[in-house]
Amino acid sequence: MITKVKIQGYRKYKNFTFRPNPRLNLIVGSNESGKSTLTEAIALALTGRINGRTAAEELNPYWFNIEIVEKFVRSRTAGKRVTWPEICIELFFEDCDELQQLCGAINSDVPTNACPGTAMRVFPDPEYADELEEWAKRPSNLLPVEYYKIDWRSFADTVITSRPKHLATAIIDSRTVRSTTGVDYHMRYILNDGLKPAERAAISVAYREIKASLSNSVLKSVNDRMAEMHASLHDQPISLSMDQSARTSWEGAVTPHVNNVPFSMAGQGQQAAIKISLAMSRHSESAAFVMIEEPENHLTYTSLTTLLQRMESLAGEHQQLFITTHSSFVINRMGLNSLHLLGGSNPYKIDEMEESTVRYFQKLPGYDTLRMVLSNKIVLVEGPSDEIIFERIFRDKYGYRPMELGIDVISLHGLSFHRCLELCAALDKYVAAIRDNDGAEPDELTKPLEEFLVEGRREFFIGKKDHGGTLEPQLLFYNGEMALREVLGISENANLSTWMKREKTEAALRIASAQKSIIPPQYMLDATSFIHG
Structure with a gap:
């Protein structure tokens, strides 16, 4: 290795x-x-x-x-x-x-x-x-x-x-599948692996006989006519015959088919998957090093799942695999503990992560961990309404959306802050984590995560307990009911608190698109200042 x-x-x-x-x-x-x-x-x-x-x-x-x-x-x-x-x-x-x-x-x-x-x-x-x-x-x-x-x-x-x-070494680039090269590549491995020497010899003999039969049948009448035409011109008449030299061997005339369609005409996703599978299968007992460029290219979610399962089963125990990818699905499924992050003068490697955290993300292969891996600065929020409102607060304060300044706001959608902060800590990312207090004291919620938090680099921002347990009552506390009704366009007949809790995302969207700015809850304002720097 x-x-x-x-x-x-x-x-x-x-x-x-x-x-x-x-x-x-x-x-x-x-x-x-x-x-x-x-x-x-x-x-x-x-x-x-x-x-x-x-x-x-x-x-x-x-x-x-x-x-x-x-x-x-x-x-x-x-x-x-x-x-x-x-x-x-x-x-x-x-x-x-x-x-x-x-x-x-x-x-x-x-x-x-x-x-x-x-x-x-x-x-x-x-x-x-x-x-x-x-x-x-x-x-x-x-x-x-x-x-x-x-x-x-x-x-x-x-x-x-x-x-x-x-x-x-097996080098597999699924990003581009050139038709002719693709056929040659697969044909070579199919012939090497799938045929016994006796079978190859038998095919070669049969192919030569087929070519000879063409010379003695269809081409015979043509040659007879050409002989009469050229008889008056020279003593050695020209005739047509099938080429029997080595350069026209049967290997060059046989092409693989996928579901009765020539391989070169199959979809690019199909070609990429077959290319990887055949090459890994061919090399599983001989190649010490396997390099795969972006296996996710041209593949649907389900096809990629099948391919990754196949890759895992085909990889030999003695092999060292190098896989480049732009897919969160690939890195989650294959294991975050195998990750190397490029971008600086030297690669950043996750040396230590709890095995339970690695398994946690493997069970959630669709979650976009790649955003956390590639972002310079990250804001972690609990759900889409928090994400929408944070972006509005940030834009009101600095005049730009967070992403325009290289800050990615990521909604956890119910995922564990513990798992995500562990990954961010392993990559030494700048993180502002924002969550509701849900009726608990902020210190009580922060304590279990202290090992991943570093002042000035990764900090937790939680609203005060007496200002409300979730984002909606926090907004009411800082803005007052009358002002918030105006921003949201809610009549006096509706119970504002009940409506906001029931229509979390709709309320956030109305705040985001309103002409009038809201007064942000202090913990969100603090998170905005921290992550901006």
């Missing part, structure tokens, strides 16, 4: 260290956070290939970190002699007998670390030193990669020319 990944100078990563879990790794981050770049770098150092081609064939100036290149260009333009930008991707493996040939201490760890590993390095080729110096007289941000060299070595300092068999 991979124990550590170090990436220097590759694309968005200047100096990046990633410590994966032994089995499952869920890689989550906002757009452009580097999820695909991370899995791409791991695959590059594992296989020496990218997008199905060798690293040397794919090398281009955009591999290099932009900041490093820009700094180099500025320094060279100013006449300073600085080292050329380089790329280094190192994979550190656990010590095991199968990888002893990769074991050594030629890596960037300090102090010295002797362990199995591979390193992919891209650096200026010394043979082109003169050409590089000539180019550097008028440098640009597009490095002359033609003068660069790629070196793929083990930590034992031996050159790797092809992927070691114990580093077998």
Whole structure:
């Protein structure tokens, strides 16, 4: 298993260290956070290939970190002699007998670390030193990669020319399903896994005979006529015959079908699910590393459920899985304790969460935990009416909706504050949690959650008991009945308190759209000031 990944100078990563879990790794981050770049770098150092081609064939100036290149260009333009930008991707493996040939201490760890590993390095080729110096007289941000060299070595300092068999890797990208490539991909694995050598030979013989029969039947009359036509032109008449060479073998003419429809014409969701299932099934006994890009793409809720169940059953005990995702359903179902959050200089990992909390979210796979994971600042409220009214109070005070300032207001819909705050604490998020006192003293409600609260970072806001047990009586206390009737448009004949409790969401919507602002309950106003900063 991979124990550590170090990436220097590759694309968005200047100096990046990633410590994966032994089995499952869920890689989550906002757009452009580097999820695909991370899995791409791991695959590059594992296989020496990218997008199905060798690293040397794919090398281009955009591999290099932009900041490093820009700094180099500025320094060279100013006449300073600085080292050329380089790329280094190192994979550190656990010590095991199968990888002893990769074991050594030629890596960037300090102090010295002797362990199995591979390193992919891209650096200026010394043979082109003169050409590089000539180019550097008028440098640009597009490095002359033609003068660069790629070196793929083990930590034992031996050159790797092809992927070691114990580093077998399955790379499954469900985001795009190209028709021809998709057919070739699946056909290859179906043929390898589903057919015995004798069956392959029998199909090949039958296919050759079918082609020969075409030559001796349908094409015979055509050839007879062509022979007469060309007899007066030359001694060797032209004839048509089915190609029997290896390049036209039966494998290229057979295509998989899904429910009697060619695979390439099946829906993208169907193609993605089959692609993942076949590849994992094919590799379950041989691939040590499986990388899956966004398995949720093109799939409905029920289809994704089926796929995740299939993935869990197909994953081998010895396999290390890397899954990038934008789906709360995936991270809840697969387990929040496997989560790696990208976005900063180094990934944030949830090291310790109660197992009961992990199971809690697994039982609620539809809940949008991804919003909590990706938000910079969070306001947790009990229900939709609290959410609507908080947003109005915030907008009245600051002139913007919370989301416009990077603050996500999340309704728990009856979920446990304890579970959600534990997740937020594990990710060290800024949180304002707002709840009703329900007739209890605020300190009594806060005490069980103190382990997750940090002054100035995660705080609880609860209305005073004598101002009302829920949001509606709190609003009445601060605004008075007459003013609140005016805002809500409720006649004097209706019991305002009863109506507000019965029509919680409607009351909140009327407050949110009213021309006149309300006087906010103090605990909500305090939460607004806290989360705004």
